[in-house]
Amino acid sequence: MNFWYFLTALTLLSASMVILSKNPIHSVLYLVFTFFCISGHYVLLNAQFLMAVNIVVYAGAIMVLFLFVIMMMDLSKNSPDSKSTLTKLAGAILGGTLLVILIAASRKVDLKDVKPIDAQTGMVEGLGQILYRDYVLPFELVSILFFVAMVGAVMLGKREAGERNF
């Protein structure tokens, strides 16, 4: 339990550093660190497979790609703040209200009757059983979803001859 508190504090700290740090590259690195912390939470929740996937896909592939893009775009120069004080204040009040509501709601949830889970729950075998048995239709539909997204990305990204580049 103590380790859980330590990990949670670390996650929250690095997540807020993502927003607070001025340098976008630092933000991305903090985000990668946040993903590692979340993977640690997955291990504590007995979801080892999810942990591995999270590190490989998010921390590994997506965030490194993100880092490259930011480095290429050279955003490290501090651009002047475009938001007015009023906008910032309104945003802070709205976000704060939402936070208070969510905390108040989550305190009300009764979690006494949580059943202890089976040790095999988060393993690849159990996941595969569920994925190919109960959730076979969503699993197949995801392929349509990804295919649509790929077709769209290629179509929108491809520049035809003589087309304007903005």
Place this chain on the structure above:
Amino acid sequence: MTKKIYLADLLEHILESLNIISPEVFLGAVFLLLIIAELFLYKYASQKTDLSESTNENTYQNTLWGITLISVLIALNQVILQFSNTNDTFLFGEMLILDSKAIFFKALNTLSVFFLLAHIYVSKRKYAGEFYPLVISVLIGLNLMTMSVNLLMIYLSIEIVSISSYILTAFNKTRKAAEGGLKYILFGAAASAVMLYGMSLLYGMTGTLNIASPDFSRGIAQTDNIASTIAIVLTLCGFLFKISASPFHIWTPDVYQSAPTPIVAFFAVAPKIAAFLVIIRFYSAVPNDLQVLTAVIALASITFGNFSALWQKDTKRLLAYSTIAHTGFMLIGLVTLSELGVKSVVFYLIVSLFTNFSAFLLIDLAANRTGNDVPESTSKFAIDNFKGLGRINPLFGILVVIVMISLAGLPPTAGFFAKLNVFSALWEAYQLSGRQILLLLFAFGLLNTVISLFFYLKIPFLMFFKESEEGQTFQLSTEQLALAILLVLPILLLFFKADWLMNIISQL
């Protein structure tokens, strides 16, 4: 040994379910076929043979359009055939449900894709080949949305619709289209993220994703009211985004202005039809009292939509705000939480299918007429471009008047009965519960109907009472006129035979 028998049963169930969702499986195959056909035809069309270049290009367009049209008609036929066996069946282990409501809404979705294709045909638009597979994938998503009773399936089908919609919005590849598409994807991604968060909270409270199961309602009822309401509201965010209800309406005018007009007409109709069925299913599953919440959202949508529409100078933006207001009116039907309310929503949806498609078709034809040359900086759809068109082409003027009157909700059009049903359901609900907010909603809704007259009648006013510029001509081709009349006729027909449609709806 027992495990093996279980597996055989499961496989049999999956095969049986696959057989039942044959329209969607068929559309999935068409989706792949269109992408492959596009690859081969593109090469054929881009062969430069000096003389026949344009004919090659035309065959390319017509073939893809034709394949799409035929397969949509086949799918429509398959859906209609499903009406004959209306036993409510759960498919894929309670992932989907096929009841008469789902079949009816699937038929409406397919019909709206048919109108979309007809609109493309009469306005002689040319699209890159990826357009047609994307339209098919939207239809797959919409059909699955109408059948989903599992939160995961609801999320996934909404996402299929959304991703295809983002791409279709940015399809023209102009700067404006890119802006609209980017706004759409940012708001859409945020809305789905919030919806997923709400769904995960609901899963934590109930231990099931299946909204049709009694465990789901029981689990929510056992949780504290505040906590469960927040989870439900978060989940609703995603649905409300899809029907562009306030406060999730901000994307609507920009997207409608930048997307190709046939697609805009489709967006104004089909995703709303499917999303409303999802909302109806969700409302009947949760035990919480959502009456006040829905009333506030409906009130906000009507007010925002109508008052913003008053200042619009662009017809597409005007119609965008008008669809937001219409969403508000449809939500009134859900406020009542009664049988009559749900029926009135379905009626309203069908009426809005015809009115929105005809409204967008008519303004599109007028904006793209020959001789409507506007400078780069201004829009073809500016309201001033419609000056005097009714005098030049009276038949067109009359069609526009009918559509606008129907949007405003006056007799003798179907829009009148749509609003009447919704308001009578609301009045009944007020007399049952006696809540002040319902009376407020009733009064404010009626007031807004009057306000909406100002901007709806602005276009016919300009068309008949203002002089057009010198030397303007405006002729509709035969097929354009035929489609416009085909879309406007049901609006009149449903006024005189409203009970006929109500009878069909009450059998669902």
